[in-house]
Amino acid sequence: MQTALFPSSTLAEFYRFALLLTGNAKSAEEVMAETLTEVESQLSQFRNATSRQAWLATHIRERCLENNKSLPPTAPRLLRDDTDSGTSPEVLQIEAFLLAQRFHTLPEPERSALALFYLDLFKAEEIAEILKMDMHALSDTLGAARDLLRKALQAMRPETNQTS
Amino acid sequence: MKADTAETLLRCYRPGKSADSKMEKALRLAEEDSELGRILRAQLEFDEQIIDVIHFIKPPENLRQKLSELSEKPRAEKARLRKQVINPAVVTALCGVLVILGIIVFFVMERMEKFPGRDAVEAMLSNASKMNGHELEEVTSTSGQLGDWFYMRGYDGFESPPDLAGLPVIGSRVFHIDGRTVAQFAVGNAEALKCLVLQFHASEFGVQLPEGNEWKVLTEGEWVGALRQHGDICFLIAFRGNKAEMDEFLKTLPPKT
Known part of the structure; x- marks a missing residue:
């Protein structure tokens, strides 16, 4: 498989991208493996x-x-199930878990736009090209995505206060 | 540049990424415009927090190896399956299973073909094949109106189901096989004889078929018959032909209500 074409940091960013879109560590790995095999x-x-x-x-x-x-x-589900390798399952940082949980509720294309924007892979123009939209539409999409994510995270606060 | 244009542009701004001249203009405007500057600072603060948290997500240490294993898995499974299938032992076992299945299907079909009294029905078909037409009395009617005609000639209890009642009859007779009575009529017109219909009491000939509308089609020599039982009465449609032709003929009958 062509993973050698990508530095580890880039692979890691793609993994995060897949995880933010699927909300599931196992699915993220599977999606990456299938995509790399396909292309x-x-x-x-x-x-x-x-x-x-x-x-x-x-x-x-x-x-x-x-x-x-x-x-x-x-x-x-961000609990990584590494039973094959014999290591104990690893839980991702709770903040990352909560963020991914809220990220996962964003609609498309807002979710993809914001995920790509936050990863160190592409410039805004390239993101617009990937998402097949012009810069104005990307700007609006990013603005809407930030608002949605901010609201989702704010809505989470009373829950965390109650449980703490 | 207007403030709202700058605001739109700045939504795509990320510190550390190269900015074109328009973006630089928008940034300068944000420095001068307090409201725009406040919006930009809030956005940058929010983005920074989120980016920090996203980078808490650490991929598995052996990501490359895992991806290779995951992509190899389906290929390996396919290859293993292929290898197993061409294994002589597996091929032999598969052939054995197919032969056993074939035998089972053959016996099931044989069993479905057989029914009590089949021999008697085959004898009737054989008998019909030897007819020359002179055995029948000329009649011009429909099968639904033959009850009295048959009763007067010694066949008691003639029934005419709705799907057969309208068939045009050109000849009929009552005859005996080893003392058991059979009613028979020929369906057709002046130009052609379409088929013979025989009716008899199932109990007298030991025939037992499941109740219902289904015709059981069987052949005897060059003749084909379709048999159906209703209570103790059996109806047998017969003509020279094969099963496919009988199936076609049965489709032309009106539905039995």
Whole structure:
């Protein structure tokens, strides 16, 4: 598989992207593996790293959305199940868990736009291209996504206060 | 540049990423415009918090290896399955299962074909095949009006179900097989004989078929018959032909209500 084409930091960002879109660590890994397998022959044809990354991001997003269709969004499960390797399951940081949980409730394309914007992979123009929208639409989408995420996180506060 | 244009542009701003001239203008405007500056600071603060939290998400340490394993899994499973299928032992076992299934299907079909009294019905079909037409008395009627005609000739209890009642009859007779009475009529017109219909008491010939509207089709030599039982009465439609032709003929009958 063509993981060698990507530095570890880039792979990590793609993993985060898949996780924010699927809300599930296992699904994120599966989506990445399936996408890399599917597009491995095309990836080596790109000479420009950014184009290659944009191509991969587009396919990961498509597969995540497809995955979300077949598996209706549930509360994200970020507990990594590494039973095969014999290590004990690892729970992601609680803040990350809560954020991913709220992130997962965002509609599309707001969720994809904000996820791509927050990851160190693409410039705004490239994100607009991946999402097939113009810069004005991306700006509106990002604004709406921030508002939705802010509201979702604010709505979470009373719950956390009650439980603490 | 207007403030609202700048605000729109600044939504796509991330510190540390290269900014074009328009974005730089918008940033300068945000420094001068207190309201725009407040909005931008709030946005940057929010983004920073979220980015920090997102980067708490650490991929598995062995992500590369995991991805390779995950992508290899389906291929390996396919290859293993293929290998197993072409294994001579598996091929032999599959053939054995297929033969056993074939035998079971054959016996089930045989069993479905057989029913008590089949021999007697086959004898009637054989008998019909030897007829030359002179055995029948000329009649011009429909099968639904033959009750009295048959009663007068010694066949008691003639029934004419709705799907057969309208058939045009050109000849009929009552005859005996080893002392058991059979009513028979020929369906057709002046140009052609379409079929023969025989009616008899099932109990006299030991025939037992499931009750219902289903016709049981059977062949004897070059003749085909369709048999149905209603109470103690059996109806047998017969003509020279095969099962497919009989199926077609049965479709032309009006529905039994």
